[in-house]
Amino acid sequence: MVATERVLFLVAPLGFAFLTAVGFFITYFWAESTGDVASLPKWPYVSDTGDSIPSSCLFTLFVIWAAILVFISMFLYYKYVECKKVAKKANRIALGVGCVASFGLTVVGSFQFSAIKPVHLSGAGLAFISAIIYSWIVIYIDYKYKINGERGRKLFFLRIVIATIDTICLVLLIIGYFLWNKSDTMMKNFPTITEWILIYLSIIFISTLAYEISHLHKLTISISLIEDDDDEENSERERMGLHISVDKT
Numbered sequence: 149m150v151a152t153e154r155v156l157f158l159v160a161p162l163g164f165a166f167l168t169a170v171g172f173f174i175t176y177f178w179a180e181s182t183g184d185v186a187s188l189p190k191w192p193y194v195s196d197t198g199d200s201i202p203s204s205c206l207f208t209l210f211v212i213w214a215a216i217l218v219f220i221s222m223f224l225y226y227k228y229v230e231c232k233k234v235a236k237k238a239n240r241i242a243l244g245v246g247c248v249a250s251f252g253l254t255v256v257g258s259f260q261f262s263a264i265k266p267v268h269l270s271g272a273g274l275a276f277i278s279a280i281i282y283s284w285i286v287i288y289i290d291y292k293y294k295i296n297g298e299r300g301r302k303l304f305f306l307r308i309v310i311a312t313i314d315t316i317c318l319v320l321l322i323i324g325y326f327l328w329n330k331s332d333t334m335m336k337n338f339p340t341i342t343e344w345i346l347i348y349l350s351i352i353f354i355s356t357l358a359y360e361i362s363h364l365h366k367l368t369i370s371i372s373l374i375e376d377d378d379d380e381e382n383s384e385r386e387r388m389g390l391h392i393s394v395d396k397t
Contacts, residue, residue, distance in 0.1 A: 157224055157361050164217035165355040169348065171210035172197060179203040191340045194347055195261045195268065204260055211257030215250045221357050222246035222282070228360040234293040242285040249278035276318055279350045283311040286357075296360070303359055310353045317346035 175197040179185045184200040185192040198207020226243040229235055255271025290296060290304050324339030 157364050157367075158358050160217045160220040160224060161355050161358040161361060164214050164221060165351050167210050167214045167217065168351050171206070171214070172347070175203045175207045175210070178206065189334065189337070191337050191344075193261075193340050193343055195256065195272065198257075199260050199262050208257045211253055215253035215257065218253065218354055219246065219250040221354055221361065222250070224361045224364060225286070225357045228364055229289060229295060231364075232293070232295050234295065235289045238285055238289050238292075242282055242289070245278050245282045245285065249275050249282060252276075252278060276321075276346065276350075279353075280311065280314055280318060283307065283314065283350070283353050287311055300359065303356060307353060307356060310349050310356075314346055314349045314353070317342050317349065321346055 172194055176185065176192070179192070179197045179200065180187055182200075182203070184203060185196050198204045198211075222243060223246075226239055226246075229239045229242075252271045252274030256268060256275060259267040259271065261268045287304070287307050290300065290307070296303065321339050321342045324342055328335040328338055330336075
């Protein structure tokens with residue numbers, strides 16, 4: 149039973165990785181086959197692959213479900229750190245930043261680039277920036293409190309490499325977007341390819357949360373209904389009626 153629960157928990161980070169890593173290439177090949185994006189050697193932005201019907205339908209489906217799964221992954225990581233009883237403030241900040249990143253993804257999936265450009269770009273900005281901030285907070289928690297012990301050192305250094313390259317890619321993407329986005333030359337490939345690298349490194353980073361999540365084995369949801377009472381203690385208990393906890397082995 150414990151093994152089954154662990155596998156179910158891993159569905160979140162691994163499902164997110166599959167939906168995005170595979171899903172974006174599915175929408176690319178679909179959009180390319182219908183002529184909605186340019187063929188090689190030109191390379192589109194990820195959003196371009198889901199900008200027109202019918203590929204936009206799949207793009208929205210992939211991104212919305214990815215947003216749900218990435219939030220669940222971040223929540224499970226939050227509970228893992230909570231079980232360690234360390235970094236309470238940093239852990240809460242990480243979860244909050246993760247919520248912003250997830251929301252940004254839903255905006256990207258809901259508002260196509262050509263439909264409402266400012267909203268789409270705002271969502272993408274929220275998702276990119278929040279994902280990178282989240283990565284560095286996770287690295288800080290691991291460095292400061294060594295929550296994974298010596299067994300997690302290789303993973304710790306891998307995350308540093310990913311987050312560093314991701315941060316550089318974000319800066320290069322912003323520079324390239326303003327310099328060459330409207331260019332008809334091959335230089336437009338610079339920001340587009342940089343965006344793909346940025347996104348796929350973020351996917352890899354989130355998938356590494358599977359290491360911590362694999363140590364979780366029990367999810368308990370407790371819901372209690374308390375009758376109306378003027379007693380202050382009961383009123384407080386009523387507000388705390390829903391309780392979710394994850395225990396670590």
